[in-house]
Amino acid sequence: MIAVLVGLIIGIWQPIQTSINSRLKVSMGSPYLASLFSFGTGTILLAIFNFSIYHTIFLFPKELFHSQPIWFWIGGTFGVIYLTSNILLFPNLGSVQTAIMPILGQIMMGLLIDNFSLFDSIHQPFTVIRALGSILVILGVTGAVALNSILTEHKLINSNPKVKGLPFWRLLGIIAGMFSAAQTAINGHVGVVVESSLKSAFLSFFVGTITLSIIVLILHPKLKVEKSVKGNPWWMWTGGLIGAFCVLGNAYIVPIVGTGLAVVIILVGVTTGSLIIDQFGILESKKNPITVVQIISLLIMILGVIMIRLY
Template structure:
């Protein structure tokens, strides 16, 4: 029950973070600059929390020589996933930009558990796990894609044009696999460091440094504007803290239930959070009333999680 609560909560917070960062991007004018600001504030937030909870920020330097090198890749995987979504949206459209990474996340989560990659506990593929993962993916398809298909009387994949969109779909699946890998890597990092907070802080710090290099290399100008002609809302700066809690929650969740189930529980929360934002128009987003089809898709996802968890 604790794992479900953590996963659903951080999943609900993820689309809210996306909305906050989208508003921040409008003010700073660059997705990379917005991401850098978000990662920087998230790093500072985690540093303060870690200092208050554990009274230290550092860890033994022996970790660099005794632990496998891949435990430091979580931040890099997170940045690639974030950048991949920025690149995918104009190439594939909103529907496939959601579905392709989700497919990669579910696939990688099952593989990590089955083979014990990234130091994960082995949980072999079973019929119930494959069926549950299929139901979760089917629920995502119903929630995200079925409504546009019914409204437009054609399959939503036709929204993406160009002869190379098949390669972009593979990029989407790949970035989703890196997202699930980040979850597994950070989970093991938490075990190595003996602290979930230290693991989340390390991952965020690495991501911040990588984004800083990208911003400096692209010579992105630092600026802050008021795109609506009004003072910028204070809440657009909160995305970093929500992202930090998301990474921290994943570190804890992987240690409780493994990578595969952690991924699908968070996906249910993510879809639920997205529907709430659409329904109520939070964070200055346009309102799109939730339909029975979307609620049905969410129910299918919940059933999929139950199949994985209980059978």
Template sequence: MLAIMIGLIIGIGLPIQTSINSRLKIALGSPFLASLTSFTIGTILLAIITLIADHSLFFPLRLFSEEPIWLWIGGIFGVTYLTANILLFPKLGSVQTVIMPVLGQIIMGLIVDNFGLFYSLKDPLTLIRILGAILVLLGVIGAVSINELINKRHHKMDSESSGLFIWRLFGIIAGMLSAAQAAINGHLGGVLHSTVKAAFFSFLIGTLCILVIVIITRPKLQMIKSEKRNPWWMWIGGIIGALYILGNVYLVPIVGTGLSVVIILLGLMIGSLLIDQFGILESKKNPITVAQIISLLVMVCGVVIIRLF
């Protein structure tokens, strides 16, 4: 029961992190600065936890020459995923910012499993898993199409809809990178003999990557000036991200990868629905319809079929 509660909590926390980081982006004036702040805070927290758990942050330098180069790029995929969420949130709302990357994660997950990419175990594509993928796709199409119908009722411009398609595609690609990161970090944890240290190095590499981007682009730091003060909670997105990684580390050995994915996905859906419905953390309200909830349930059923059968 405790494992299920932890899975739901870290799942709910992920869309909350996106909402928080989006608010941070408004305050700092740049998605790159927001990502850098979030990743830096998360890296510091994971460094402390790694020192407590493993008593060391280091590993043999020979691993750089012995292991494939892709082993070290998981953090780059992670920072791309985080920055994408920050950009997608104000465009698509919380629910679509969750479901589009989930679709990408499912697609890439099936590809990784089928071909055994990143030294993962091969799990060939079967008819039942294809059925699950179709259900996921139908759920995503249902949730998005309902939004499009609502937009037409409110006489939204067609050009805006076509622009949203680009953002949705970007979300799918970001989700695919996130799934690749998970597979890479899984192998990295085996190489380092520590899943916590693997999470720390993934965050550290992501932080260094976004730092280089910030140095090159030199975005102007501009804290927004308004009568309202910037909320204290806009700085805790990185902590939530680090706790999400640690929650996964705790959950997978207890309930297995398949069930942990399903539990976290349920948390993701609950968190995103609450944020959209009530406009939590200063986010824009996007009232949820019954038809959207049904579409999301269809999507969850598809994930259950893929991960558990």
């Protein structure tokens, strides 16, 4: 029960982190620099926590570099791939499909990881009930996030001659979601091996920071710290700190409930957090009051989670 609660909480915080990082991107003028700052601050925070507890900067025994597979070390890179793919998807698919396609990939990959024990995860066989539960989660997400605008965006996409290769972009969205689920599984496994979710979260952020540093060195984006009419709010610098706690929570719950269930629990939290942001206009966002349809959709998602959890 505690693991489920943790998953819901970090899920709720994820759209808040996304809003914060989006605001930072506007001020810095580059999504890559904004992401690098976010990953960098999260890495520093987790390094301080680790040093405070373990009193050393050498968090991983040398034996692990010889005994563990390559994927053990690249969970953070998978996270960067997911983040970068979303940046590329948005102008080609619009906000609705950019949200839905990765979710399809996350749920599909989560079930595959559980069924085949990929990344040394908990074995949870694929069943008809789990499949139906996953479908309910997808339907719930669609209703809660996209129902009001999906028809409009569909028309815009198909009537815009400049948008080409929609099957490719949709496939990329699904693959990006699969990388996200794989990162979740890897972080959980690392936490079990090193017996510390904190160390696992630090490794993920550290690798992600290195990956983004290489991307920035290659692309050379220009730093443009701009001020909006309202100025630059203090909270736009806190996305990495929130992200650090989200990854830490991921590493904690995966060994307990499995990757597939962890993914769908977090998705329920993400949807809830998104609706809260819309309802109250948090972090300079436009107010969009929650509708009855969205509440029903959220309940459908919860029913799907229960089906996956119990069966």
